[in-house]
Amino acid sequence: MAAAARVFIRGAHATLSVPGAGKQSSARSALLKLSPGCSSRLKTQQRHAAHFTFQPEPVTTQYGPTQKMNLFQSITSALDNTLASDPTAVIFGEDVAFGGVFRCTVGLRDKYGKDRVFNTPLCEQGIVGFGIGAAVAGATAIAEIQFADYIFPAFDQIVNEAAKYRYRSGNLFDCGNLTIRAPWGCVGHGSLYHSQSPEAFFAHCPGIKIVIPRGPLEAKGLLLSCIADNNPCLFFEPKILYRAAVEQVPVDSYTIPLSQAEVLQEGSDVTLVAWGTQIHVLKEVANMAQEKLGVSCEVIDLRTILPWDTETICKEECFLNLEAPIARVCGYDTPFPHIFEPFYIPDKWKCFEAIKRMINY
Amino acid sequence: MFEDNPTNLKKESTASQLPQRRQLQHWHHVSSQAAHQQQPFDSSLEKPQFPGASAEFVDHLEFIQPNVISGIPVYRVMDRQGNIINASEDPQLSKETVLNFYQKMTLLNTMDRILYESQRQGRISFYMTNYGEEGTHIGSAAALESNDLVFGQYREAGVLMYRGFPLDLFMAQCYANADDLGKGRQMPVHYGSKDLNFVTISSPLATQIPQAVGAAYALKRENMNRAVICYFGEGAASEGDAHAGFNFSATLECPLIFFCRNNGYAISTPTNEQYRGDGIAARGPGYGMLSIRVDGNDVFAVYNATKEARRRAVAENQPFLIEAMTYRIGHHSTSDDSSAYRSVDEVNYWDKQDHPISRLRHYMTARDWWSEDDERSWRKQSRKTVMEAFERAERRLKPNPELLFTDVYEEMTPSLDKQRESMFRHIQQYKEHYPVDLYEK
Numbered sequence: 010m011a012a013a014a015r016v017f018i019r020g021a022h023a024t025l026s027v028p029g030a031g032k033q034s035s036a037r038s039a040l041l042k043l044s045p046g047c048s049s050r051l052k053t054q055q056r057h058a059a060h061f062t063f064q065p066e067p068v069t070t071q072y073g074p075t076q077k078m079n080l081f082q083s084i085t086s087a088l089d090n091t092l093a094s095d096p097t098a099v100i101f102g103e104d105v106a107f108g109g110v111f112r113c114t115v116g117l118r119d120k121y122g123k124d125r126v127f128n129t130p131l132c133e134q135g136i137v138g139f140g141i142g143a144a145v146a147g148a149t150a151i152a153e154i155q156f157a158d159y160i161f162p163a164f165d166q167i168v169n170e171a172a173k174y175r176y177r178s179g180n181l182f183d184c185g186n187l188t189i190r191a192p193w194g195c196v197g198h199g200s201l202y203h204s205q206s207p208e209a210f211f212a213h214c215p216g217i218k219i220v221i222p223r224g225p226l227e228a229k230g231l232l233l234s235c236i237a238d239n240n241p242c243l244f245f246e247p248k249i250l251y252r253a254a255v256e257q258v259p260v261d262s263y264t265i266p267l268s269q270a271e272v273l274q275e276g277s278d279v280t281l282v283a284w285g286t287q288i289h290v291l292k293e294v295a296n297m298a299q300e301k302l303g304v305s306c307e308v309i310d311l312r313t314i315l316p317w318d319t320e321t322i323c324k325e326e327c328f329l330n331l332e333a334p335i336a337r338v339c340g341y342d343t344p345f346p347h348i349f350e351p352f353y354i355p356d357k358w359k360c361f362e363a364i365k366r367m368i369n370y
Numbered sequence: 371m372f373e374d375n376p377t378n379l380k381k382e383s384t385a386s387q388l389p390q391r392r393q394l395q396h397w398h399h400v401s402s403q404a405a406h407q408q409q410p411f412d413s414s415l416e417k418p419q420f421p422g423a424s425a426e427f428v429d430h431l432e433f434i435q436p437n438v439i440s441g442i443p444v445y446r447v448m449d450r451q452g453n454i455i456n457a458s459e460d461p462q463l464s465k466e467t468v469l470n471f472y473q474k475m476t477l478l479n480t481m482d483r484i485l486y487e488s489q490r491q492g493r494i495s496f497y498m499t500n501y502g503e504e505g506t507h508i509g510s511a512a513a514l515e516s517n518d519l520v521f522g523q524y525r526e527a528g529v530l531m532y533r534g535f536p537l538d539l540f541m542a543q544c545y546a547n548a549d550d551l552g553k554g555r556q557m558p559v560h561y562g563s564k565d566l567n568f569v570t571i572s573s574p575l576a577t578q579i580p581q582a583v584g585a586a587y588a589l590k591r592e593n594m595n596r597a598v599i600c601y602f603g604e605g606a607a608s609e610g611d612a613h614a615g616f617n618f619s620a621t622l623e624c625p626l627i628f629f630c631r632n633n634g635y636a637i638s639t640p641t642n643e644q645y646r647g648d649g650i651a652a653r654g655p656g657y658g659m660l661s662i663r664v665d666g667n668d669v670f671a672v673y674n675a676t677k678e679a680r681r682r683a684v685a686e687n688q689p690f691l692i693e694a695m696t697y698r699i700g701h702h703s704t705s706d707d708s709s710a711y712r713s714v715d716e717v718n719y720w721d722k723q724d725h726p727i728s729r730l731r732h733y734m735t736a737r738d739w740w741s742e743d744d745e746r747s748w749r750k751q752s753r754k755t756v757m758e759a760f761e762r763a764e765r766r767l768k769p770n771p772e773l774l775f776t777d778v779y780e781e782m783t784p785s786l787d788k789q790r791e792s793m794f795r796h797i798q799q800y801k802e803h804y805p806v807d808l809y810e811k
Contacts, residue, residue: 097588097591099587099588099591124591127622129618129621129622130614130617130618130621132613132614132617132618134580134610134611134614135580135583135611135614135615135617135618137580138577138579138580138581138583138584138611138614138615139580139581139583139584139587139614139618139622140584141580141581141584142521142580142581142582142583142584142585142586142587142588143584143585143587143588144584145569145581145584145585146519146584146585146586146588146589146592147588147592148584148587148588148591150584150588162610165574165577165611166577166580166611169572169574169577170572170574170577170581173572174570175777175778175779175780176555176777176778177552177555177556177560177570177572178552178562178569178570179550179551179552179553179554179555179562179570179777180553180776180777181551181552181562181563181564181570182562182564182569182570183780185780215778215786216778216779218779239780240779240780268783316779316783316785319784319785320784
C-alpha cells in the first residue's frame with residue numbers, strides 16, 4: 010500500500026544517512042554537489058511554500074493551565090488524558106506502538122502498557138472491526154487509520170456495522186465507545202493517496218459522527234468530545250497542521266461540543282464556510298475581501314460534518330434571501346494530483362475570485 | 371501455565387489421544403515460540419536469521435503440497451447410529467442434560483417448520499431454517515458459560531434457544547411486532563439478546579468475525595474469565611473480514627473460539643467453488659491458531675471440542691478454530707429453492723442417515739432414557755407451545771412508527787426530530803394510504 014510513498018513523507022522530516030559512507034557530512038555534500046551550470050535555487054526545483062498561514066487561537070485560561078503544543082502533540086495530550094482517566098481505553102492501529110508515523114502516540118505505550126497501546130496487523134477492515142467489537146464489549150476503543158486515504162477497506166464496517174449497530178439492535182447493543190482517527194487532507198506533496206478528504210463518502214451515513222478540527226486547541230477538545238460521545242465517531246486530523254499549527258493548549262481534559270459550528274468572525278455581506286485547514290485560507294480571504302473589495306465576510310468553521318449544525322449555517326429559510334448563487338470552491342473532479350497540487354487546491358486566490366464574482370452577480 | 375480443571379473428558383488436558391491433534395499442537399508450539407521470542411540475531415550461525423520466519427535452510431527445490439486428499443480428520447464421539455465409539459470420549463452428561471439437548475434441538479426444528487410455513491403463507495416476510503445444523507448449535511452452546519459473548523451469522527438460532535430465549539421473542543422478531551427487542555427494525559431471524567449475551571445478527575457476512583476478536587480482547591482486559599464465540603459459515607470464511615479476524619485474534623492473543631459451520635453450501639455455491647484447500651480448519655495453522663475439525667452432526671463431539679477450546683482459550687489467551695462439518699438440509703432461505711442446484715437424493719441422505727437429532731435419539735433410546743411415548747407427547751407438546759406463541763405474535767400490533775426515528779444516535783438530533791414531525795403530519799393528512807391501524811399508537 011504505497012510503502013515507498015509513506016517512507017518519502019517520513020523522509021521529509023527525518024535525516025537520511027548514506028550507507029557505507031565515511032564521514033556522513035562530507036559524503037552527503039559530495040552526493041548533493043551540483044554541476045556548475047546548475048543554480049541551487051532554480052525556480053523549477055523549489056518546492057512551494059504552504060498555501061495558507063496558520064492562524065492560532067488566542068490563549069485561553071478557561072480550561073486551566075496551558076502548554077505550547079503543535080497539532081500532533083495536542084492529540085497525544087488528549088489520548089494521554091483519556092488513558093489516564095479511563096482504564097478501559099485502548100489505542101491501536103498500524104505503527105502506533107512506537108509513537109505513530111505522525112508521532113501522535115509517542116510515549117503512550119511506555120506510560121500505559123503494551124496491552125493498552127498496541128500495533129495491529131496491516132488491515133484497516135480488521136482495525137475497525139476489532140474496534141467495533143471492543144467498543145461493544147465496553148472498552149473505550151480508539152482506532153487509528155494511518156491515512157484517511159486508506160479508510161476504504163473499512164467502509165463496510167463503518168457504514169454497515171458501526172453506524173447501524175444501535176439502531177438495528179433496538180438499542181440492545183451499540184459501539185458508541187468507538188472513535189476512529191485518521192490523518193486527513195492535502196499536505197503539499199501527498200498526491201492521490203496521502204491527501205484525501207473522504208468525509209463526503211461518510212457524510213450521508215446516519216449513525217456516525219464526523220469531526221474535523223482547525224488547530225491544536227480545537228483538536229484536543231473535539232477529540233475528547235468524540236471519545237466521550239456515545240456514538241461511533243470519525244475524527245480527521247489535518248496532517249499539514251501536525252507540525253505547522255502551534256497553540257497554547259490546556260494540559261487537562263476539556264471538551265468542545267459536537268454538532269456546533271463556530272462563527273469565527275461576524276460579517277454582513279458574504280458567508281464563508283469551511284473546516285480543517287481551509288479555515289486558515291478563508292480567514293485570509295476574508296481579510297483580502299475587506300481590504301481589496303470592501304466586502305464584509307462572515308467566517309464559519311463547521312467543525313462537525315455529521316450531524317451538522319444546520320441552524321448556524323442556514324438560518325430558517327435563509328436560501329430565499331441570497332442575492333447570488335452559492336459558490337463551492339474545492340478541488341477539481343480529478344484524483345488528487347501530485348505535481349499539479351498548486352493548481353488543484355482551492356487556494357486564497359480562487360476563493361477571493363469567487364467572492365468577487367459573487368458580489369458582482 | 372494453565373490449571374487443569376477436572377472436566378467431563380476422561381483424558382488429561384493437552385496430551386491428546388489422536389496423533390493428528392498432537393501434531394497440530396506441536397506445530398503451534400514451535401511457531402508461537404518463534405513468534406514470541408524473536409531469536410537474537412547471530413550471523414555466525416548457518417541458520418536463517420530472517421526476522422520473518424524461524425526455519426532451517428533446505429538445499430533442494432520442493433513445493434509444499436497442500437493436503438486435500440487426506441485432510442484434517444473429523445473428530446467424532448458417536449457413529450451415525452448414535453453408538454459411542456470410544457467410551458473415554460463420552461462426556462457422560464446426565465440424563466437431564468441430554469434430554470434438554472434433545473428437546474432444544476427438536477423444539478428448534480418444530481419452530482423452524484412452523485415459521486417457514488408462515489412465510490409461505492405470507493404471514494412473515496422471510497425465514498431461514500436450521501435443518502441439519504441443530505447439533506452445532508446445541509453442542510457448542512452447552513459447552514459455554516452463560517456470560518460468554520456470542521457473535522453469530524444467521525443460522526445459530528439454536529444457541530439462543532439453548533440459552534433460554536423464549537418462543538415469544540423469536541416470533542416477535544420474525545413478526546416485527548411491538549414485543550420485538552429489536553424494535554421491528556430488521557428482517558426475520560436477525561435476533562439479539564443483551565440478557566443472553568447474544569449480539570444482534572446483521573446481514574453482511576463475516577463482519578462479526580473481527581468484531582468478535584475486539585470483544586474478546588476487551589474481555590481479556592476485564593479479567594473476568596469470559597470467552598467469546600464467533601459463528602460463521604464456510605462461505606463467509608472467504609470474506610476478507612475472516613482473514614482479518616483470524617490474524618488479529620492470534621497476534622493479539624484473544625480468548626475466543628471461531629466456530630465454522632461448514633454445511634456444504636453458500637446458497638447455491640458448493641464448497642469446491644468456495645475454496646480449494648482443505649476446508650477452513652486447515653487455515654488455522656497458517657495464522658498460528660490451534661484448530662480442529664469435528665463432526666457437526668455429533669452433538670457430543672461438538673460439545674467436547676467447544677468445551678476444551680473454551681477452557682484453554684480463557685486459560686491461555688489464544689484463539690481456537692473449530693470447523694464443524696455438517697449439512698444444510700433446508701434451503702438457504704425462503705427465497706431459495708435448492709432443488710435448482712442439488713439433488714433430492716443428496717438431501718434425503720443427510721435427513722435420513724446422518725441427522726444430529728436422530729443420532730442423539732438413538733443414544734437416548736439405547737439407555738432407555740426416551741421412549742416412543744415420550745417422543746409422541748413431546749412432539750405434540752412442543753408443537754402446541756410453538757403454535758400458541760405463533761398465534762400470540764400474529765395478533766400483536768407492530769411497534770409505534772416513532773421508533774423509525776430513535777436509536778440512530780444515542781440522542782435524538784434536531785434534524786431527525788424535524789423529520790419525525792414531518793412524517794407524522796404527513797400520515798395524519800394522508801392516513802387512508804398508510805396501514806396505521808396495524809401499529810401501536
